Amino acid sequence: RIAVASNFTTAAQALSTAFTQKTKHSVQISSGSTGKLYIQIRHGAPFDLLLAADMDRPHKLYTEGYTNTEPLLYATGQLVLWSRTPSDVIDGIEMLSNGTVKRLAIANAKTAPYGKAAQEVLNKLTATHSSWKLIRGDNIAQTYQFAASGNVDAAFVARAQTVLNKQGFTWLVPQSLYSPIQQGAILLKHGINNPAANAFYRFLSSDEAKSVIQRYGYITR
Amino acid sequence: MSKQLHICFKTPLEHFTLDVDIKIPATGVTVLFGPSGCGKTTLLRCIAGLHKAENAQLRINDDIWQEPASYLPAYMRKVGYVFQEPSLFPHLNVTKNLLFGHKRAQQQGQLSLNEVSQLLGISHLLQRMPNKLSGGEKQRVAIGRALLSNPEILLMDEPLSALDYSTKAEIIPYLEQLHERLSIPIVYVTHALSEVKSMADYIVLLEKGKVSAQGPLKEMLLDLTAPLARFSNAGSLIDAIVSHYDKHYDLTEFSVDGGTVTVPGNIGAIGTRKRIHLSANHISLARTPANDSTIVNILPVTILEIDQASSAQCNVRLQLGQDSQILARITRRSKDQLALSVGDQLYAQVKGVSLVKL
Amino acid sequence: MSKQLHICFKTPLEHFTLDVDIKIPATGVTVLFGPSGCGKTTLLRCIAGLHKAENAQLRINDDIWQEPASYLPAYMRKVGYVFQEPSLFPHLNVTKNLLFGHKRAQQQGQLSLNEVSQLLGISHLLQRMPNKLSGGEKQRVAIGRALLSNPEILLMDEPLSALDYSTKAEIIPYLEQLHERLSIPIVYVTHALSEVKSMADYIVLLEKGKVSAQGPLKEMLLDLTAPLARFSNAGSLIDAIVSHYDKHYDLTEFSVDGGTVTVPGNIGAIGTRKRIHLSANHISLARTPANDSTIVNILPVTILEIDQASSAQCNVRLQLGQDSQILARITRRSKDQLALSVGDQLYAQVKGVSLVKL
Amino acid sequence: MLDAILLTLKLATLTTIILLIIGIPLAWWLARSRGLFKDTIATLVSMPLVLPPTVLGFYLLITLGPDSPLGNLLSSLFGGPLTFTFSGLVIGSVIFSLPFMVQPLRNTFESIGNRPLEVAATLRASPLDTFFSVVLPLSRNGLLTGSIMSFVHTLGEFGVVLMIGGNIPGETKVLSIAIYDFVESLEWAQAHLIAGGMLGFSFIVILSMTLLERNSRKVGDV
Amino acid sequence: MLDAILLTLKLATLTTIILLIIGIPLAWWLARSRGLFKDTIATLVSMPLVLPPTVLGFYLLITLGPDSPLGNLLSSLFGGPLTFTFSGLVIGSVIFSLPFMVQPLRNTFESIGNRPLEVAATLRASPLDTFFSVVLPLSRNGLLTGSIMSFVHTLGEFGVVLMIGGNIPGETKVLSIAIYDFVESLEWAQAHLIAGGMLGFSFIVILSMTLLERNSRKVGDV
Ligand SMILES: Nc1ncnc2c1ncn2[C@@H]1O[C@H](COP(=O)(O)OP(=O)(O)OP(=O)(O)O)[C@@H](O)[C@H]1O
Ligand SMILES: Nc1ncnc2c1ncn2[C@@H]1O[C@H](COP(=O)(O)OP(=O)(O)OP(=O)(O)O)[C@@H](O)[C@H]1O
Ligand SMILES: [Mg+2]
Ligand SMILES: [Mg+2]
Helix, strand or coil: CCEHHHHHHHHHHHHHHHHHHHCCCCEEEECHHHHHHHHHHCCCCCCCCCECCCHHHHHHHHHCCCCCCCEEEEEEEEEEECCCCCCCCCCCCHHHHCCCCEEEEECCCCCCCCHHHHHHHHHHHCCCCCCCEEEEEEEEHHHHHHHCCCCCCCCEEHEEEEEEEECEEEEEEHHHHHEEEEEEEEEEEHHHHHHHHHHHHHHHHHHHHHHHHHHHCCCCC | CCCCEEEEEEEEECEEEEEEEEECCCCEEEEEECCCEEEEEHHHHHHHHCCCCCCCEEECCCEEECCCCEECCHCCCCEEEEECCCCCCCCCCCCHHHHHHHHHHCCCCCCCCHHHHHCCCCCCHCCHHHHHHHHHHHHHHHHHHHHHHCCEEEEEECCCCCCCCCHHHHHHHHHHHHHHHHHHCCCEEECCCCHHHHHHEEEEECCEEEEEEEEEEEEEHCCCCCHHHHHHEEEEEEEEEEEEEEEECCCCCCHHHHEEEEEECCCCCCEEEEEEEHHHHHEEEEECCCEEEECCCCEEEEEEEEEEEECCCCEEEEEEEEEEEEEEEEEEEHHHHCCCCCCCCCEEEEECEEEEEC | CEEEEEEEEEEECCCCCCEEEEECCCCCCCCECCCCCCCHHHHHHHHHCCCCCCCCEEEEECCEEECCCEEHHHHHHHEEECCCCCCCCCCCCCCHHHHHHHHCCCCCCCCCCCHHHHHHCCCCCCCCCCCCCCHHHHHHHHHHHHCCCCCCCCEECCCCCCCHHHHHHHHHHHHHHHHHHHCCCCEEEEECCCHHHHHHEEEEECCCCCCEEEHHHHHHCCCCCHHHCCCCCCCEEEEEEEEEEECCCCCEEEEEEEEEEEECCCCCCCCHHHEEEEHHHEEEEECCCCEEECEEEEEEEEEEEEEEEECCEEEEEEEEEEEEEEEEEEEHHHHHHHHCCCCCEEEEEECCCEEEEE | HHHHHHHHHHHHHHHHHHHHHHHHHHHHHHHCCCCCHHHHHHHHHHHHHCCCCHHHHHHHHHHCCCCCCHHHHHHHHCCCCCCCHHHHHHHHHHHHHHHHHHHHHHHHHHHHCHHHHHHHHHHHEEEEHHHHHHHHHHCCHHHHHHHHHHHHHHCCHHHHHHHHHHHCCCCCCCHHHHHHHHHCCHHHHHHHHHHHHHHHHHHHHHHHHHHHHHHHHCHHHH | HHHHHHHHHHHHHHHHHHHHHHHHHHHHHHHCCCCCHHHHHHHHHHHHHHCCHHHHHHHHHHHHHHCCCCHHHHHCCCCCCCCHHHHHHHHHHHHHHHHHHHHHHHHHHHCCHHHHHHHHCCCCCHHHHHHHHHHHCHHHHHHHHHHHHHHHHHHHHCCHHHHCCCCCCCCCCCCCHHHHHHCCCCCCCCCCCCCHHHHHHHHHHHHHHHHHHHHCCCCCCC
8 A cells, every 4th residue: 555645646656557567466546645644644544655745754754763764765856837828938937027927826835845846946036026926726736727727827836747738838947946856755664564565665766667757757866 | 346345266175166256245244154174264365365266356345456367465465364373473572473563554553552452461461472372362462463453354263262251252342343443344254153143244154165155144143044043042133222221220221123122231321222132042932921020021023934943943033123033943842832823923032132243 | 089180280370370289070071261371271281291390299090190209201191182272293194193192002992093083074084184174173183183092081272162063062972971981081171161061070260370169060050159150151050861752843851850841852762861051041030930931941949049140130049849959140120020039939931951961 | 823813704704694695595495486496406505515625626716717708707897817816715615605504594494384474474574574574583593503504614614715715825825724734734733723723713603602592582482 | 436436425325324323312402402511512513614624634533543542442442443444434424524414403303392292292102202203204304404414515525534534445535535636636537527427426316315305295384
């Protein structure tokens, strides 16, 4: 049983398919926000493996003794500025400053890593930031929905969400503008004696897994 | 044509069809009389506009309340309705119940809260909530509420059946006066013959949804073939004028067509017109007037008609004075023993005298 | 001691306290009589266990239903209760309403659904829902339901007030027989004097929560100081035995203490015991018996007591035969004119005869 | 935080008031009419409960958004899109809490029966007058239940609100979102505080409403 | 997917049944008793609505989890922790939907009044007998409303379920979570499909329940 942060769910499903083909172990995926999963694990949720959306909470679990292994960085997320309507503008910074963006959505900076990153970007761009109204999605999925339904003009979302969707305007935010969105995986105590869980944990670092993960818009080491 | 209520309704009920087409006088009290389940309540509901009969025609004097094509909704009909079951608003106290219709009447009526509540003996209840009232008290409040709504026609569905004898005796004369004072017609459902004879001007007998007989009370009482004469307390009405008051004995003497009738109590000033009910069962006929008996009222009469009411008894219709008629019920044996026949001149000895409304 | 109902309740009401402590016979019909709001319904509710009086003692024969310390809950008291307002279960049809208590009675009673519904004239309604019934029909179903629950005591709160004359006339004799057949006591609230005199064995008069008079009907009627004698339709009861039936004239002759009384119709086999009610208003007194009048019943009597009932009228208590007494009401003037005084021997001419229960 | 508290109260109060205004006539109509059409509408009224709030919010987002004709219409009426505004929140809350207002009201209305209406009609009260002077006073129970449930439900609602509100402080960030945020970001002490506060506050409000109603009511069984 | 559908139906049905079992006596007691104590309990019953579902779920998680005495007690009773199991879901749903069952029932019970109970008592029906043969049949309206609202609310609920259930396929992953997942993972076509299905299904279920009830009922105004 794998607990997966919502934003990684699709990728995780692809991973598990590949994994199952290879090892014949079957995988059950439960998704939720990293925060929720963290709470659940602390209260006895029967998960073997956690694929979180950040490094903090896996670390916390580690220091709190819910696992014996250090968190594994399995993917690094990339932030993009996305708009449903294609634009002539290439540079997101310009787009943000030329007044076409009246409503801008980011994920909740407090709970979502991508939100935090987006906030950092905005902070760095304060000089240029102008007239938009900032809308906060609860998580990165909601933020994307805001933009996809046309309720906001642009949104900072995960690259993972836009790779499958070629439409619209996408600007890959330079890594320099935000601290890396490192996603950590840990093998939980519940799964230590589970061969399948151990296998999946190891599988995460395999090249095969890495290519899948990359396909979904993440950077791997 | 104008001073009449034309009431015509046809509507299917569970087992039969209510099918009524009558014209009743627009003044006075019309009593609806008939066995349980014959459609009395339904008829009142039709008049009030609570039951929508398809085939209908309802004229109150010159106003058309209902026709096949037009329908005045209930709340625009100026009726005062006393329901068969007490139906006070549970969220309003007695005063507010009483004033509910009063406040909504376009013109204020001639009755005041005070007057009505005093008469109905509910003055001490004004602040109570309905669930703290006895059955009779509820019904009295309901009557008061209907009266205070300044209606053009009063519909009363057995309003007094829950009341005790003395309360009834107080309320009936008041209701009697009421229609005179307010000059509105009253349609009154009752099972109590005592209420019929003391209140009715006009009677409509209903049976399985159809009108089986109707007419002014006075005529109906004397019609030996009509159902009323067959009732065990059949009787007749005569007009009377107060002619003398015997202060010493507290007796009032009335002059009636063809004689005098004495009644206990001080009824009214000399010249006051009253109506007297003579119960057929309590009239005995004699060839000579008794003078050593306590029978006070003895009237000379002539036999007009003898009808066998049952195998044991006859109803005898009698001519009194010039224009009046009264009814006596005697056994067939007495008839034979005294060899009574039409045209005989006799003395009617009357024990059962009661005053009723004018 | 055992064949008695001891009914003792004290409970505060809105304006006064219900304070009753009576012993009534455990057979026959006890009528509760009194003005609207005097506490009749509350007393019945106390007996049924629906109203919890603090200070109470209730014994039905040898069973203790309530004492200050113990309280039998309502559903364990074998009462049949007919409420003042029709209270059918709206979700059950007539049959199911009728059988509700029947099914729950520990022992099956002697009455069947068929019998009861036929008698009450509701056989054609058995499949109906209560909201499709007329007021009187509902009340009849409620009576039937109470009867079918095989009660040890029947409590009836004005059960017949919504019913028409002829339905009443059918039901009353049935109720009369009922307590004999089932030998259960009936406590009966009514405002109708006609029901009192035809049904009551024992009378309790209630006024503002207190018992103002009580006793067997026969005695109460003759007690000139008691309230009953003051009512406008006071009267008296005498025992009678059928002595002859005149087939030709359809008249039944009764022998009573001190004479004979003739009544229309074929009442019963010779030797049948009956009770006869003589209405005081309809008895006239004469020094000589009239023989040319239609008055059929003339009885020799002796004056026992003369009481002035009002400023106009007197009640006269008369000795009839050896052991019977009857009541006549005459005007004071007649008394003076005939110079009536205690001990006089007279003839009572009786017009108002009605048969009542034994 | 005060912002969020005031906003929440404003939202809950406004939603309850609007629901009373919409729900009373709707419930009355449902209670008095017969037929398949009314049963269909009655069923539709419960539908907002079927979907998870977030999903409902998602569809509202689409419906009120610039892609939908309705959204455009409202947008031009209100001078701007409704999504991510307080007005949008109110609309979402109203739709989501509709069943809580309508169902209890309808039951109460049905339990009144015909008789009081008939009596009122014979006393010259027009249907509207009857409704205000008889039906509503006799429906205190249902009104109270409906209002409490709607109010409380709006307090606690957050799926819809989060979705169409966009968590904008001072405009759409209500307490339920705040507490959710605290829970998610593991600031549990804060979460406990707000949760306790909300519970205590609602408890006091509801209890005092109930007591007030009981006191002012002297109606018993009829 | 079939898993999720069956699980959802099982959860909603079971929750409704349990709520009927708990709610009926509770509502009856609330309807019949008087006093501050009962008003307090009545208010407490609405409290589950105040907190956002996720937050409520959070507290349930804490209460039922291994850290709490109650959780441990239940854990030993049920032979294992309740959190992240179907039983835990049921408990959460029951608590969350309690007000929807209790409130309508209570109103209906109150509207019956004393008279039918008195009549039943004089006809020798014990209080229990009366309750089943008179009170419940007269409360169809409230029972129907309560059941529909609880059922539907459980269908749509997901905050609590997600929190204490943990989205485990086949055990705690109900439809509402599935649709939430689809919406979150941007598979909207799937989401539309399930949402439509849920709406259609609930619509048909509720409408037919309503019609059935109407048909079997011949009771009108009394
Ligand atoms: N629930 C109640 N609480 C307090 N007082 C009440 C209650 N019900 C009735 N009363 C009052 O108690 C008195 C007795 O009421 P009860 O119903 O016993 O009268 P009743 O003799 O049956 O009258 P009726 O012939 O009008 O039915 C009345 O004055 C009435 O106003
Ligand atoms: N709602 C109804 N629908 C169909 N039939 C009804 C309805 N109410 C009453 N009835 C039937 O219609 C007939 C007339 O009823 P109605 O109430 O008019 O009688 P009623 O003359 O007032 O009788 P009562 O003296 O017993 O009150 C009865 O046979 C009754 O069973
Ligand atoms: Mg009637
Ligand atoms: Mg009474």
